Amino acid sequence: MPEHLELQHLVDLSGSGDETVPNLMENKRPLIKRCPYLGLILATLSSLFFSLCSVIVKSLVNIDPMQLAMFRFIGVLLPTIPVVIYTEQPVFPKGKRFLLALRSLVGTVGLMLSFYAFRNMPLADASVIVFSVPVFVALFARVFLNEPCGIWNTISIILTLVGVVLITHPPFLFEEPKPDANTDINVLRGAMAAFVSTIFGANAYVLLRLLKGLHFSVIMTNFGAIAILQTFFFCFVFGLLCMPNCGADRFLVVCLALFSYLGQILLTMSLQMEQAGPVAIARSADIVFAFLWQVMFFNEVPNKYSVLGAILVMCSVLLVGLRKWALALPADSQLRSKLGVLAK
Template sequence: MPEHLELQHLVDLSTASGDETIPNLLENKRPLLKRCPYLGLILATLSSLFFSLCSVIVKSLVNVDPMQLAMFRFIGVLLPTVPVVIYTEQPVFPPGKRVLLVLRSIVGTVGLMLSFYAFRNMPLADASVIVFSVPVFVALFARVFLKEPCGIWNTVSIILTLVGVVLITHPPLLFGDDVTSGHNDNYNKLRGAVAAFVSTIFGANAYVLLRVLKGLHFSVIMTNFGAIAILQTLLYSFAFGVLCMPNCGTERWLVVCLALFSYLGQILLTMSLQMEQAGPVAIARSADIVFAFLWQVMFFNEIPSMYSVFGAILVLSSVMLVGLRKWALALPTDSQLRGKLGVLAQ
C-alpha cells in the first residue's frame, strides 16, 4: 500500500483509539490554525502534489526497473524513521506482532511495486485513478477479515468504483479495439490494468493489517516496512536480473527526488491530519487525481479519452463519498453539521 495512505489510516486509527502513535509536529504552533483555518487542507493538497510528482518520476525513468525504483523509495521511507524509533526507544520487532509486521510489509511492498508497473504500462491518470481507489475497497476486506459492517454507502462506493475502473480500462471485449487508439504503442494496457487493480487489492489488505497493528507506534511499523521492503525488492531484482544502478546524471537526481518527494508528502500529510479531521483530508487528497491528469497532458502529451475522464469522475465521487461518510461519523451526535449529513452518518 502506498505510504501516504498508510500514514493517513494510522493517524485516523490513533485518534479513534486515543493512542498517541504520531508525534505532534505542530507543538507551540497552534496560532497558525487561527490565522489560516484551512491550513490542514492546504497541506493535504501539497502532499498530493508531491505524491503525484513521484508517479511522474516513476513513469519517466524508463531505463530503471520499477522494482529498483520501489527499493529506492523504501530507502526514503526507512532512513527518516530510524532516528524516530531510536529516540522514542520503541521495540523494533515486538513479540506477538512479528508475523503481522512481516505480512503487512510483504503485502505493502507488492502493492507498491504493482502500482509502479501500472504507471509504466498505462497512461498516468488512468493508473493513478485505479490505485487511488484503495479506500473504497477497505470496507469490503474489513467485512471479510475483521467482520466489520459494510453498509449501503460502502456498497454504492464499491459499485461506482468498479464501473469507473471498467470505463478507464475499456476492455476490447466491451468497447472494441478502436477505443485505445491514440495511446502510446509501448503501453500494455491489459497488463497495466491488472497490475493497478491487484495493487489496489493488496493496498486494501495492508490497511486491514494496519487496523490489527493499531496499538504499535507508527515508527515501528514504518521501520519494519522499510527494512523488509528493501530486502524484498532487492531479492526480486536479483532473481529477475534487473538489479542495476541508475545512470549518472539526470537519472540519479530523479531517484533522489523520488525519495525526497515521498518523504515530504508523508510529512505534509501527517501535519494536515493533526490539523484537520480524516474525512476532509481524504477529500482534499483527491487532488492527486487532478494532478495526474494535468501531468499526463503536460509531460507526456497524452490527452485522456472520454471514457477515462468519466471513469475518473465515478472513482473520484466514490472516494469523496467515503471521505464524507468518515467525516460525518466522526462528528458529535448533537452536531448540526452531522444533522445535515444525516444520511451519510447512518
C-alpha cells in the first residue's frame, strides 16, 4: 500500500550490512530462533493494521480524505522525531534536500489519491489496485534508474493491468446496466484515483532508492513534515478543515494515526528479520483482509470480475516477491534451484 512506502527503502538495505539502518531486533535473536517465521508473522500483522486504516478512511464519511491524510501524517511524524533526536541524524542533509522534498510531495499525492479511492469505490477493489504498486516499480526503475526490466516483470505488469481492467470493468468494455449513474461515476473516479496513486507510489519508491543511504528516520521526518504542510494548505484553500465530531469520529482518527505507525514499525522489523521477497508475499494478505472487511463492515459482496481481477493482481505481486526471493538466495542454494527460471 502507498501509505507505507516511506519504509520500503529498507527492502534494498535488508541484508546489505548498511550501518545506517538500526536493527530493532538486535537483542531478540533467541526469539527468532524459536520462531523462524516471526518476520512473516510481523509482515502479516502489518498488513492487518494498514488494512484497518483503509476501513477507517472509508468509514469517516464526515471528514474529507485529504484531512484524514493530514491526521495520518501527524501519526508518522510525531513518533519519528524522538528517533531523529536520539540518533543525532541531520534532518536536512546537504545534496539530498531536493530529492527528499520531491519524494515527500510525490508520496503525499499518492496517499491522498488512495484515500479518495477507498472512499469512492469498494474497499477490496481499491486495495487491490493500490497494492499493485510493487509491480510498477520495475517499469519506472527502468525509465529513471536504467535498471533492467526482464520478461517476468513485463508479465507481472500485464497481469496487473488486466486485473485492474477487470476490477474497474469500464462501461465501454463491459456493457452492463448500472442502477445508479452517480454511483457508477464515483466508482470510476475512485478507480482512476487508485490507479494514479500507484503511479505516484511507484515513483516514490524509485526516489527512495536514490535516498537509500539515509537513515529511515530522516526520510520519514521530512515526509511527515512536508506532507502535513501540503495537506494543511490544500485543506485550507478548499475549505476542508473541520474538527472531527466528538465520540467515535475522534476515536477513529486517533486509531488511524496509531494503526499507521504500528503498521510501519512491524514492516520495518519484518524486513530486518526476513528477506524482502517473503515479506512481499506475506504482505499480499492485505488483499485478503480488504475483501474480509468489505463484507463484514460494508455489506458489499465482490462480483466475479473483482474476484478474478484480484486473483490476477495477487499472482503478479506473488511473482514479483518470489523473484526477489530467488535473486537474493546464494547461487548454490537448493531453494534457488527449486525456484528455477525465476532466479534467472
